[in-house]
Amino acid sequence: MSQDVYIIGLGMIRFNKYPDRDVRDMAHEVTRIALADAGLDADALEAAFFSNTFWGMFSNQHSIRGQVILRSMGIQKIPVTNVENACAGGSTALHLAWMTVKAGMADVVLALGAEKISNPNKMLSLGAYASCMDVGNFQKHLEMMQEISKSFTVDIPPDQAPPGDGRSIFMDAYAMGAKWHMSRFGTTQRHLAVIASKNHFHASLNPLAQYQQPMSVEEVLADKPVAYPLTRAMCSPVGDGAAAAIVCSDRFLRKRSSSRALRIRASVLGSGSDRNLDGEDIGERLARQAYEMAGVGPSDISCAELHDATAYGELHQTEAMGFCPIGEGGPYAETFATRLGGKQPVNTSGGLECRGHPIGASGLAQIYEIGLQLRGEAGSRQVEGARLALAENGGGNIGVEEAAMCIHILERV
Known part of the structure; x- marks a missing residue:
């Protein structure tokens, strides 16, 4: 052993x-x-x-x-x-x-x-993502998301109405979570745009990122609607x-x-559970296990790669990992704490939103990025003094959370 x-x-x-x-x-x-x-x-x-x-x-x-x-x-x-x-x-x-x-x-x-x-065949690519859900209960899952969304008190501007098709079903799941967060905590679409703009900036420094052009908050907000409150610039590409x-x-x-x-220092794998949106999230549960295994806490983490298939994914996971209190992910992003030069940079690679998200490789790409950071080999996006780094990678969806998730904590020797 x-x-x-x-x-x-x-x-x-x-x-x-x-x-x-x-x-x-x-x-x-x-x-x-x-x-x-x-x-x-x-x-x-x-x-x-x-x-x-x-x-x-x-x-x-x-x-x-x-x-x-x-x-x-x-x-x-x-x-x-x-x-x-x-x-x-x-x-x-x-x-x-x-x-x-x-x-x-x-x-x-x-x-x-x-x-x-x-x-x-673009629709073949987008349709494949549905296999990462419970296919036998797919229609039931769609109906559940629709019913949950009806309970949110979120006004959708007419010019932000989502198109009827042409997107992965996961964008609808993330949009549902974002609307819940907006209704529950007062999060805004602008908060999501701040996160996406930050990740586009990080990706502009990463020669291995799929998208390498910076985007302002206003440009992110003005991009093509996908599923409110998400615009294209807030979503990971194919x-x-x-x-x-x-x-x-x-x-x-x-x-x-x-x-x-x-x-x-820590390697944790777990599965989701049947819960409502106010229940304990899989990320909160597994983060607690990872921190205990590593003998550290959220404040000890120098930088992190979080699963941000959309900007809402990063907002949610900064809360679940304990980097900020639950419900405060939006205002926390506005402090620039998660930007290079900030207190705890997140997704210095550009994240899934900009580095890209080829499903089976994404989790190891996160490890590649935090590995470079801990080695001091990240070039113009280097986090100064990085010693401990965390990678959180979620997979699939059943109910209101990920079907699977891994969290790793690495340490510079």
Whole structure:
């Protein structure tokens, strides 16, 4: 059994739309980058966990995706596990790699995520997201969201009325949560625009982000309506990408230089529960577990990557992670505490809203970003003195919260 578990290799490509690339090609590239970053050859790997959600749906590659990926680049014989946990798949792969090393079953393990979602048939891409909900009760879920939304006292301006289609169902779920928050706590659409504008600024400093253009608060508000109060600039784009991390035991690390290694102080995976909107959120519950495991509190976190498939996602998670009191995520964002140079920068990568959100790779992209921050390798978006960093990655939706969620806390060695 390994007392401590470390990340020694990180790899990522720019998230974008790649009409001429496939899942296999992107996965190969980030695996090679991560191995080079760790200073390892492929034969050092003793196990691998591969995260992907839509390859089977789009290209009919089911069941043995990870084995196909790795064998086609010469990595054979080792145990390979395929991971599918919706948007939390990448961080779940890391959690399983951590468990494997922690249990003493292997010393060097690969966590890999790759996804191709862009497609000439736009509605095929957008429709695929519905598979991350309870498909057997899909209509019932839609009706539930509609009924809940009717109970909110939120006036929707006529010019902000949402279009009837052309969006992922998750945008409706986030819009419902945002309207609840507005009704319950007085949050405004402008609060969401402040968060989105901040993330567009961060992404303008990130060469691996899908969107790299800054946007003002006014430009975010004036962008195309998606589902009130969300505009397009507040929502994550459709795109492709891959990311990877190599995890090792303390025994293995003792044989090597540890100057760039990152200690995994906490790795927590959990599932959602049936609750109403006023009940305890999965993020609050898992954050408490992660902080206890790491022996730290919210105020100890130098920076964080939070699951912001929309700007409301970041607002909600800053509260759930304990960075600010419940209900105060909007005003907290306006203080610029979550902006580079602020008290606790959030989504320095640009977040899912701007860095991009290729489902199976997103959780590992968060780890890549906080890894750069802790190593002091983030360039113009570096958080000064970063020592502890948190990544929260939610996946799917059942009821009023995520179906799955992972939280990791990393420490600079």
